[in-house]
Amino acid sequence: MTGDADAxxxxxxxxxxxxxxxxxxxxxxxxxxxxxxxxxxxxxFAVGTxxxxxxxxxxxxxxxxxxxxxxxLDDPTEGRVELHGEPVAGRSERERTxxxxxxxxxxxxxxxxxxxxxxxxxxxxxTAFLPADATDRAVDLLERVGLGERLEHTPDELSxxxxxxxxxxxxxxxxxxxxxxxxxxxxxxxxxxxxxxEEVRAIAAGGVGVVAVxxxxxxxxxxxxxxxxxxxxxxxx
Amino acid sequence: MPDWxxxxxxxxxxxxxxxxxxxxxxxxxxxxxAAAVAAAPSTVVDRTRRTxxxxxxxxxxxxxxxxNLSRQRLRAGLAALGIVIGVFAVVALGMLGTALQTAATxxxxxxxxxxxxxxxxxxGRESLNSRDLAAIERAAAGRGTxxxxxxxxxxxxxxGGRTVAQVYGTTNPRPxxxxxxxxxxxxxxxxLVGADVAxxxxxxxxxxxxxxxxxxxVVAVLPPQSSITPLRADSAVVLPPxxxxxxxxxxxxxxxxxxxxxxxxxxxxxxxxxxxxRRVSVFSLTSVLDRITEFFALLNGFLLAVAGVSLVVAGVxxxxxxxxxxxxxxxxxxxxxxxxxxxxxxxxxxxxxxxLLGVAGGVVGVLLGTAGVVLVALNTELPIDAVLVxxxxxxxxxxxxxxxxxxxxxxxxxxxxxxxxxxxxxLRG
Numbered sequence: 001m002t003g004d005a006d007a008x009x010x011x012x013x014x015x016x017x018x019x020x021x022x023x024x025x026x027x028x029x030x031x032x033x034x035x036x037x038x039x040x041x042x043x044x045f046a047v048g049t050x051x052x053x054x055x056x057x058x059x060x061x062x063x064x065x066x067x068x069x070x071x072x073l074d075d076p077t078e079g080r081v082e083l084h085g086e087p088v089a090g091r092s093e094r095e096r097t098x099x100x101x102x103x104x105x106x107x108x109x110x111x112x113x114x115x116x117x118x119x120x121x122x123x124x125x126x127t128a129f130l131p132a133d134a135t136d137r138a139v140d141l142l143e144r145v146g147l148g149e150r151l152e153h154t155p156d157e158l159s160x161x162x163x164x165x166x167x168x169x170x171x172x173x174x175x176x177x178x179x180x181x182x183x184x185x186x187x188x189x190x191x192x193x194x195x196x197x198e199e200v201r202a203i204a205a206g207g208v209g210v211v212a213v214x215x216x217x218x219x220x221x222x223x224x225x226x227x228x229x230x231x232x233x234x235x236x237x
Numbered sequence: 238m239p240d241w242x243x244x245x246x247x248x249x250x251x252x253x254x255x256x257x258x259x260x261x262x263x264x265x266x267x268x269x270x271a272a273a274v275a276a277a278p279s280t281v282v283d284r285t286r287r288t289x290x291x292x293x294x295x296x297x298x299x300x301x302x303x304x305n306l307s308r309q310r311l312r313a314g315l316a317a318l319g320i321v322i323g324v325f326a327v328v329a330l331g332m333l334g335t336a337l338q339t340a341a342t343x344x345x346x347x348x349x350x351x352x353x354x355x356x357x358x359x360x361g362r363e364s365l366n367s368r369d370l371a372a373i374e375r376a377a378a379g380r381g382t383x384x385x386x387x388x389x390x391x392x393x394x395x396x397g398g399r400t401v402a403q404v405y406g407t408t409n410p411r412p413x414x415x416x417x418x419x420x421x422x423x424x425x426x427x428x429l430v431g432a433d434v435a436x437x438x439x440x441x442x443x444x445x446x447x448x449x450x451x452x453x454x455v456v457a458v459l460p461p462q463s464s465i466t467p468l469r470a471d472s473a474v475v476l477p478p479x480x481x482x483x484x485x486x487x488x489x490x491x492x493x494x495x496x497x498x499x500x501x502x503x504x505x506x507x508x509x510x511x512x513x514x515r516r517v518s519v520f521s522l523t524s525v526l527d528r529i530t531e532f533f534a535l536l537n538g539f540l541l542a543v544a545g546v547s548l549v550v551a552g553v554x555x556x557x558x559x560x561x562x563x564x565x566x567x568x569x570x571x572x573x574x575x576x577x578x579x580x581x582x583x584x585x586x587x588x589x590x591x592x593l594l595g596v597a598g599g600v601v602g603v604l605l606g607t608a609g610v611v612l613v614a615l616n617t618e619l620p621i622d623a624v625l626v627x628x629x630x631x632x633x634x635x636x637x638x639x640x641x642x643x644x645x646x647x648x649x650x651x652x653x654x655x656x657x658x659x660x661x662x663x664l665r666g
Contacts, residue, residue, distance in 0.1 A: 073575060073661040094579060101577020108664075112572040116304035126576040128297040135294075170576070 105171025324602025419457030591648020
C-alpha cells in the first residue's frame with residue numbers, strides 16, 4: 001500500500017514519502033438530465049508537504065470537482081481519496097467534518113466571510129464550537145498577514161485583498177496540513193494578487209501543501225508544479 | 238514579509254496551549270474575563286463588551302444567531318410581530334375567559350355548595366321536625382355545616398316606616414347571611430336586618446324594630462348580598478329561633494364544603510328521608526353550576542382555539558422567513574460546514590435564531606396582552622381581582638411557551654434542510 005503510494009506520488013512528481021492528501025485512480029461521474037457526465041477520469045494526484053501545485057484548465061474541465069474531492073466535501077464514483085495514506089471512504093460525516101477542520105484549510109474565490117462577524121471572529125470561526133478560545137491565535141494570524149490594524153473591521157469595511165487575507169488567516173487557524181484554494185486571485189487586481197500569492201508561498205514554506213485551482217497565469221508563476229485538467233483527464237502542464 | 242517558519246512554530250505552541258486549555262476551559266474563560274476586567278480600568282461599556290464576548294464564546298450558537306438576526310432587522314421584526322400578535326391574542330382571550338369564569342363563579346358564590354331541604358308539597362307537611370333535622374345532620378356529617386331555618390313573612394316597622402320582610406330564625410347566621418361587624422357567632426338576642434330593609438326603614442345597629450308587636454334591638458345590618466342565593470337576605474330580618482312559636486323548621490340549609498360534597502349530601506338526604514315516601518324536597522344547584530362551568534370551559538376553549546390559529550399563522554411566517562434566510566445564506570452555511578462546523582451545530586444555530594424570534598415575540602405579546610386585559614378590567618365592571626388569579630399566570634406562561642414552540646417548530650424544517658445539505662451543494666449556491 002505504502003509502496004503504491006510512493007510510486008504514484010513519484011509519478012505525480014512528489015518526492016514526499018506519504019503525501020498528506022492524494023487522489024488515487026479517481027473517477028467522478030454525475031447523473032444529469034442529459035445522461036452521465038464524467039467530470040474526472042482516472043485521476044492520480046498528490047500534493048506534498050510544502051508544495052504549491054496549480055491546477056489549470058478550461059471551465060467545466062473538472063477543477064472544482066477535483067478540489068471538492070480533495071476537500072472531503074464529495075466522494076469519488078471510483079478510486080480512493082487518501083489522507084496521510086489512509087483512505088477516507090467509509091468515514092462518517094462527523095469524522096469527515098472533524099478531519100476537514102483539523103487538516104484542511106479552504107480559501108474561496110469570493111472569500112465567503114460572514115458579513116456580521118469582525119475579522120478576528122471570521123478567522124476563529126472554525127473553532128467557534130470548540131471549548132478553547134482561539135482569539136489570541138486569530139489576532140496573531142491577522143497581524144502576520146498585515147491586518148493587525150483591522151481586527152475589529154467587518155468584511156464590508158475591508159478591500160478585496162484584505163478580505164482574501166482574512167480568508168487565508170481563517171484557513172490557517174487550525175494549522176492545516178493542506179490548503180485548498182479555489183481561484184485565490186480571481187477577484188483581485190494584479191498587485192493584490194501578487195501579495196496574496198507571496199503569502200501563499202510563505203505558508204507553503206512553513207510546511208503546508210497548497211493546491212490552487214486557477215485560470216490565472218500569475219498563480220502558475222508561484223507554483224512549484226502546474227497540472228492541467230482537460231475534460232476530466234489530468235496531465236502535467 | 239511575514240516569517241512563516243516562526244509562525245508555524247508559534248502555532249504548534251498555541252495548539253499545545255489550547256490542548257492544556259481544554260482541560261479547564263470554564264476556569265480559563267472565567268479567569269481570562271476576570272483578568273481582563275481587573276487589568277484595565279475599563280468603563281462599563283468595555284466591561285459589557287468583554288462580558289458579551291465571553292458569553293459569545295461560551296454560547297456560540299446564541300451569539301451567531303443574534304448576529305444573523307441583526308442582519309435583517311425589519312424582516313426579523315416582522316416575523317416576531319406575528320408571534321407578538323398571536324401570543325397577545327392567546328393571552329388576551331385566555332385571560333379574559335378565565336377572568337369572566339372567575340367573576341361568574343364568585344357571583345354565583347356558594348350557591349353550588351348549598352343544599353336546601355324543605356318539606357315536600359305532596360307530603361302535606363309544612364315544616365321539618367327534629368327527627369328530620371337529625372337525619373339531615375347525619376347525612377351531612379363531615380361534609381359541611383347544617384343550618385336549620387325557621388321562616389315566615391312579616392311586616393316590619395321601625396324608624397317611622399314599615400315594610401314587608403322575610404323573617405328567618407337561626408342561631409348561626411354567618412354562613413348564609415354573611416359576615417359584618419356585629420353579626421354574632423351564635424345568635425341569641427336582637428335582630429339582624431338585611432341591607433334593603435335597613436335602607437327602607439333607615440335602620441342601623443342600635444335602632445329599634447318592631448315585628449308582629451314584638452320590639453327588637455338591631456344588633457347588626459347584614460352586608461349586601463353580592464352572590465345569588467335562594468335566601469333573600471337583603472330583604473330579610475334574622476331573629477333567634479326561640480322567637481318563633483313553632484319548634485319545627487321551615488327549611489334546613491346545608492352549606493357543603495364543596496360541590497361534590499353538596500351532591501353527596503343531596504343524594505344521601507333523599508335516600509334517608511324519601512326512601513319510603515317523598516317527605517322532603519331537596520334543592521341543589523350543583524348540577525346547574527357544573528353546566529355553567531362546562532359552558533365557560535367550552536367558551537374558553539373556543540376563544541383559545543381562535544387565538545391559537547393566529548399563532549399557527551405566525552409559525553408559518555417564521556417558517557417562511559427562516560426558509561428565505563437559509564436560502565440566502567446557503568453559501569455561508571456551506572462555508573461553515575466546509576471549515577469544520579458540524580451539522581448539528583449549524584442546526585442548533587438556526588434553531589436558536591428561530592426560537593429567539595419566538596421568545597422575543599412571546600415576551601412582548603404576554604406583556605401587551607396582560608396590559609390589555611388589565612386595562613379592560615379597570616374600565617369595565619370586570620373586577621381586577623378576577624384578572625389577577627393564578628390561572629392567568631398559567632395562561633401567560635402557556636401562551637409564551639406556545640409562541641416559542643411555534644417559532645422553534647417553524648424553524649425546524651428550514652434549519653434541517655440547510656444543515657443537512659451537502660456542503661458541496663451549498664457552496665455552489
